[in-house]
Structures are given as structure tokens and as C-alpha cells.
Amino acid sequence: MKFLPSVHLPCHPWMAMVILPLLLLLVPLAAAQWSSCSKSDDYKSNSTYVANLSLLSSTLPKKAASSTTLFATSIMGNFPDIVYALTLCRGDSNASACESRVTTAFQDLLRLCPYKKNAAVYYDPCMLKFSNKNFLATTTVNDPLFIVNTKNFTTNADITQRLLFTLINSMAQLAANSLRRFTTSRLDVGSSPTLYCLMQCMPDLIPHDCESCFQDILNSTLEYLGGKQGGRVLGTRCYMRYEMYPFFQGDPKLRIINLAPHVPTINNTTTPATVYPQSQPPDAAPPPEGKVTVQEHNGPTTRWNGDCC
Template sequence: MSSSFTTGVLSFFLFVQMVIGADPLYHFCSISSGNFTPYSPYDQSLNTLLGNLYYKTPPNGFGMGSTGQYQAQIFGLSLCRGDVSSEDCKSCVVNASAEIHKRCPNKKAATIWYDRCLLKYSNSNFFGQIDEHNKFYLLNINNVSDPSNLFNLATKRLLSDLSYTAYADPKMYAAGVIDLDDSKKLYGLVQCTRDLSSDDCKTCLDGAISDLPSCCDGREGGRVVGGSCNIRYETYSFVNA
């Protein structure tokens, strides 16, 4: 390992220690993947991986990679929301790296979500596979004032249109807005991790949209957030112009 690379990794972790970030939206610590011993080769691989993701992700909003060999091999990725700046992306990845250490100590696999980014790692190669297990929902506390079936149809139409845009886009991201009948607007966002194929991105987004009736029926806003894709809608703008 070169001295310049070692210095870069050490600088990254010094930066992590100085950053105090917002609380994550959610996190999963895998139990089935097992634990690793502190200061073991796996621990070293994880630290190297997180340092790599810190450098790879901000320029274009996505980074992935694998480090280590044999029992110490680890796979990971980080994804920033498609509208955030490189600087905000960098801060979010740093926060995620620091927080996942605290919330999932010594776990060989974990996932953490912030509003602006996702970070995920595992001792199993998950690249190119739709994550069907790590998923959660967030709801707007307000109910729609108009008939919910009309609002739900508008939501599905918006998110479905965005999914067609996203799966064909290199960044696998799309955001948009439509007018509602009562002069209000409806805003939406969809995004996939870029290890997926275009077809798998569309499949993942369609699956998330199909969850809306059971999770978010009649609510003014909601999210379906997973390890491979996420969708969101609100009656207010929540993305950067």
C-alpha cells in the first residue's frame, strides 16, 4: 500500500471524527452475516472501503467497490440523492461512515440511510442484485383533503412517469412535478443505485410504487426507501432546483 494512499485514508478518518451530522433516517445491522473482530483484516478492509467511497462518491454521486481478500473481502457502495451538490454529498457520506460504525459495531453487513445519501456494505457480493429485504416507509402526517383515490392515482402516475425517465438515465434518477386539480402541486422523486441494470432499476421502482397503497394511502407525502431504490412524493418541493 502506497504512503500517499495510507495518508488519504487516515485523513478521511480524521475528517470523520470532526464531523457531527444529522440523525439518519434509518439503519439496518445484519445479524445473519455475523460479526468481525476489531483490528482484524476484515476491520481493515472495511476502513479502506469507507475511505475509497469517500473519494469516489462526491464527483458523480455514486461509488462502489470491493476491498480485501478471502474471508476479509468486503463489498460496498454509497449513493447521494441526485440533486445534492458534491460538497453536500461528501458530508453525507462522511456522516454515514461515522454513524454506521456506532450503530452497527463489528457487523459484517449494514446499511444506513440519510435524506441525502445511502451507504451499504456486506461480506457478500450484492452488486447488480435488487435488495428485497432492506426496506422501510416514511409518511407525511397529513391526510389529503380531496378524495384519496384521485390523489393516489395522480401519485402513481407521476412516480410511474419518473421511473420511465430514471431507468433510462445514466444517473438512474428523476424528479418532477405535476399540477393537481385543486391548484396544488405534487412533487416526486425516484432513484436507483447504479450497480443495477436499467431493467432491474425499473423493476425495483415498480415494486416500490406497488407498495404505496399499503403504506401511504391518502397521505400528502410518503417514501418507500430500500437498499437498491427509493421513491418519494410530497405536496411541497423537497429537491434542489
């Protein structure tokens, strides 16, 4: 495994999570679905902004479903009623399910964030964001939501940090260099807890920018989610989820069987985050092992099955 160049990162604006509750109203939905709505920038019911949203809701789902990466962006209208939108379906989704889910996402956002020009919703299989501000122009602003399992690991803090560091750092390059910027993994290390993880960034990012986004997630995970049995960092440019049970489709693309020898020093100067709890679902049986090939690295050993994504 080749470690990422550095985890000594400066504090990015998206990590100043203490500001988020002042700007966004977080609404937990059923079955691990979350939405955020701006408190300002309202539109009127008969406005051109509504008309532009309506056009987006009829075109963006089809655009995403017709893409090989199940990803789409769009810009509709002119200032001051211009709408920027982005949607992504998870790398283990299919086209028909993607179109249906993005259509539902528009309906949910209009219901959950009525008259708000800036809104986002995250589901397990997809996400959608629209805004009157051009968030598509940047690769760094991620505005993440931190969602955690309320149960703690029973292993000691050092082992827990090494598990999470190994998990995310091992996956970053594989995900960043895949077509859908997506991969999944299973970590099996001795008597330590088995962990499953999924990572994805927006397919319009070049691999370098995708890895940079994952480095931010790595730092945030170690700082805010370290002792928890499961968690998510949900953002508009990249996201990650890990659990002690399988939650994605198919066999893991990557199997990790050795821990990193240590965790590099993390820059813990970020502004304190707001972390939201998630309910614990029933335990599930591990997925089939599948066929894997073995690749040796100068570091933790990993295994993956075939081409990724």
C-alpha cells in the same frame, strides 16, 4: 405519458417486510436519517474485517465524488473478511458535498451499528451500505424501509391512489433513462393537493432493471403509503420520496398536470410491511416555476424543463 407495461407483479423477496424486523434493528436518526443493522454476523474490534472497513472508508467517498453519477461500489479483502460496499449521492448533489456526506455515513454506521458486518444508512442526500454478503450481484433484492408522514390526505381514496399512481408512473421512464437514473417532479392537478416527488435508482442498473425496481416501488406505495401526505421507500437499488412541499434542489424536472384516468389493479398479495413514521417539517413555499416545454402524451399531460440529470 406511456404507462409502464404492467403493475401486476409477483411478490419479490424484498417486499416480505415482516421479516425485516427479525433481521435488522432500525434506528431513526435526526432529520430523516435511518439506519439498519444486522443482529447477527458480528466482527471483532481487532479483526481483518475492521481493517477492510477502514480502507473502504478512506477510498469509497473519493471514488463516489469523482464519478459523474456520484455513485460507487467497492469490494475489499478476501473471504471470510471480504466487505462489499455501495454508496450513492442524490442526483441534485455536488461532488464535494458527496464526499463529505459519505465520509460521515461511514462514521455514523460504525457508531450506530458497532461490530455488525451488514449495515446501511439513509440520509436525504446520500446512502451507504456494506455487507459481508455480495448484495452487489443482484438487481432485484432491495430490502426497503417504508417511512411515512403521519398526516393523511383529505381527498377521497380513489383520487389519492390516482395521484400517487400518476406521480410515480409518469417519472419512471424519465428517471431510468437519465444519466444519474434520477428525476424530480411536481404534480399540479386542479384542486387536488400539489405533490413533489424524487426518484432514483443505482446508475449501474440498465434502464429496464431500473424501471422494474420502480414498478416494485409503485406497487408498494399504493399498498402501504396510499393515504399519507408524504412518504419514502428507501432501498439499496432504488428509492422514492414524495411530499406536499418542495424538498429537493432546483426546479422539478417534470411537471405533471393531468391525472391518469384510472389505476390498474394492483397485486396485493405481498406480506404486510412494517412502516415507520416521520415527523412533519414546517411548510415551505413552492419553488419557482422555471422555464418549461410542453410535451403531449396519450394520457396525463406532463411538462419538463430541459435535459434531465
